[in-house]
Amino acid sequence: MSQDKKTRQAPQTTGHVWDGDLQEYNNPVPDWWLIAFYISIAAAVGYWLVFPAWPIGGTYTKGFDTITYVNDKGVTKTTHWNTRALFLKKTNEAVAAQKPYYTKIANTPFEQIAKDPDLNSFVISAGKALFSDNCAPCHQQGGGGKMGLAPNLTDDDWLYGGHFTQIQQTITNGRHGYMPPFKTVLNDTQMTELADYVLSFSKVPVNPASAQAGNALFHSETAACYYCHGADAKGRTVIGSKNLTDNIWLWANVPAAQTVADKENVIKNVIYHGLDKGVMPAWKDRLSADQIKLLTVYEHDLGGGQ
Amino acid sequence: MFNFKHEWIETNIGLLLVLTMLAISVGGMVEIAPLFFIKGTIEKVDGVRPYTPLELRGRDIYQREGCYLCHSQMIRPFRDEALRYGHYSLAAESQYDHPFQWGSKRTGPDLARVGKKYSNEWHVEHLVSPRSVVPQSVMPNFPWLLTTPLNISDITERMMALRKVGVPYSLNKQEYDANVKKFGAKTAEMLNIADARKNLIKQAQEENYDGDRSNISEMDALVAYLQVLGTMVDFRKYDDDAFVKYR
Numbered sequence: 001m002s003q004d005k006k007t008r009q010a011p012q013t014t015g016h017v018w019d020g021d022l023q024e025y026n027n028p029v030p031d032w033w034l035i036a037f038y039i040s041i042a043a044a045v046g047y048w049l050v051f052p053a054w055p056i057g058g059t060y061t062k063g064f065d066t067i068t069y070v071n072d073k074g075v076t077k078t079t080h081w082n083t084r085a086l087f088l089k090k091t092n093e094a095v096a097a098q099k100p101y102y103t104k105i106a107n108t109p110f111e112q113i114a115k116d117p118d119l120n121s122f123v124i125s126a127g128k129a130l131f132s133d134n135c136a137p138c139h140q141q142g143g144g145g146k147m148g149l150a151p152n153l154t155d156d157d158w159l160y161g162g163h164f165t166q167i168q169q170t171i172t173n174g175r176h177g178y179m180p181p182f183k184t185v186l187n188d189t190q191m192t193e194l195a196d197y198v199l200s201f202s203k204v205p206v207n208p209a210s211a212q213a214g215n216a217l218f219h220s221e222t223a224a225c226y227y228c229h230g231a232d233a234k235g236r237t238v239i240g241s242k243n244l245t246d247n248i249w250l251w252a253n254v255p256a257a258q259t260v261a262d263k264e265n266v267i268k269n270v271i272y273h274g275l276d277k278g279v280m281p282a283w284k285d286r287l288s289a290d291q292i293k294l295l296t297v298y299e300h301d302l303g304g305g306q
Numbered sequence: 307m308f309n310f311k312h313e314w315i316e317t318n319i320g321l322l323l324v325l326t327m328l329a330i331s332v333g334g335m336v337e338i339a340p341l342f343f344i345k346g347t348i349e350k351v352d353g354v355r356p357y358t359p360l361e362l363r364g365r366d367i368y369q370r371e372g373c374y375l376c377h378s379q380m381i382r383p384f385r386d387e388a389l390r391y392g393h394y395s396l397a398a399e400s401q402y403d404h405p406f407q408w409g410s411k412r413t414g415p416d417l418a419r420v421g422k423k424y425s426n427e428w429h430v431e432h433l434v435s436p437r438s439v440v441p442q443s444v445m446p447n448f449p450w451l452l453t454t455p456l457n458i459s460d461i462t463e464r465m466m467a468l469r470k471v472g473v474p475y476s477l478n479k480q481e482y483d484a485n486v487k488k489f490g491a492k493t494a495e496m497l498n499i500a501d502a503r504k505n506l507i508k509q510a511q512e513e514n515y516d517g518d519r520s521n522i523s524e525m526d527a528l529v530a531y532l533q534v535l536g537t538m539v540d541f542r543k544y545d546d547d548a549f550v551k552y553r
Contacts, residue, residue, distance in 0.1 A: 055336075058345045071546055072545060072546040084550045087388070088546060091385050138428055138439065141441075277517065281423060285542070286423065
């Protein structure tokens with residue numbers, strides 16, 4: 001509570017009287033405040049001289065201050081102060097500071113990068129930032145993947161291959177999963193047989209006779225599953241067809257299905273409708289080739305790399 | 307000598323009104339109005355086009371659902387923003403937006419360059435149930451987008467309204483030809499008001515944004531809109547300082 005001298009004085013009014021008895025206090029702002037206010041107005045004139053300020057017809061005063069930056073072509077340029085030049089200067093300075101690392105990554109074979117402790121710590125910190133922003137929305141933090149959306153990157157199952165060059169290719173150009181629907185080709189019994197055959201690899205207690213029939217169907221020209229999934233049902237990384245023998249699931253949520261019949265149904269659902277999903281965007285337009293190489297090493301080392 | 311008295315203003319409602327309006331319009335007059343006259347406010351850049359009918363309806367839904375309350379569409383020229391979102395936004399990129407979706411108040415991330423960053427499937431999953439893919443998200447669920455058929459009955463009127471404020475949707479041969487020259491034949495076709503409904507249905511069926519070909523849902527439109535955001539300008543064609551000279 002201020003016991004200032006002014007507040008103890010009788011309040012002054014402006015002298016106006018409204019509606020016969022309505023008056024208005026006259027409380028001027030303190031002098032220190034007014035002085036600071038006038039100083040700030042005077043300081044604005046300084047700003048006008050230094051920075052871009054006043055519009056004049058089709059252009060504006062540019063100010064005396066300048067920024068010198070080096071662009072991506074290596075050309076040094078000087079321009080009047082503006083936020084875009086300032087941004088470019090700061091960014092290119094930071095890029096230059098990281099450049100030795102990225103150059104080293106570009107010139108080091110994949111296998112050697114993780115063996116260099118300095119480079120490896122750069123890969124881990126820069127990779128984590130890149131992964132969190134770009135990859136984690138689908139593949140989740142840590143790369144565990146999400147059933148029905150994006151594969152787990154930390155296990156041994158790779159749709160398109162888990163070698164360095166294959167991962168690099170996947171990130172660079174993206175992927176698009178496809179399996180044709182079989183609803184008009186196969187009947188319900190045949191789909192059950194195929195599901196049983198697939199489940200038999202994962203030690204699910206299915207009817208052996210049905211699985212045997214499924215085996216025959218799998219390798220027949222009727223269903224022709226082996227065209228894409230291979231005669232051993234282990235998939236082909238060239239086209240991204242799933243390995244059906246490793247009890248790792250992406251599109252058919254077998255682990256969540258309780259009974260054998262439920263497990264059959266989730267697989268039959270995929271066979272029936274086919275797949276036109278599993279789209280991974282191409283990152284070559286968004287990330288640099290060096291960043292992609294760094295991410296390749298980062299993802300390879302998440303646990304599952306081959 | 308001239309003796310100013312506050313009372314003059316306070317006792318004359320007309321004068322008070324005029325002076326108040328003058329005072330509050332100073333900011334707009336010195337900060338906004340000159341931008342309409344300064345050459346280079348809108349950068350010269352290739353690729354920016356008006357939205358297709360489907361994208362336009364997606365944008366309407368974006369506004370209806372209040373996405374802009376949490377998501378800005380303006381990447382500022384700061385290093386942290388460029389690292390996360392991409393190249394800073396150009397004024398040219400929102401030249402056909404009425405109203406624009408700029409802002410700096412973000413509860414969610416900026417969406418100026420979200421286009422093509424994630425798959426359509428991801429967007430559908432995320433809009434229906436954000437926490438199923440981003441556990442820490444505070445975004446509400448928008449499940450009805452997937453089940454609500456898209457209303458396209460007034461698409462021509464919507465394009466006509468935008469044409470009135472300067473968006474080059476074409477109504478006649480002359481405007482169509484101008485669009486062909488400016489945007490190419492394929493885009494000009496999409497900007498033709500007479501074919502709006504046909505084009506909207508065609509794009510939704512071809513691209514199948516929501517993963518369900520049986521109908522055109524609001525999800526189709528919204529994902530179509532999200533997938534085009536920030537993708538019109540190919541920045542690889544330009545030096546990194548190509549847009550400095552406009553400021």
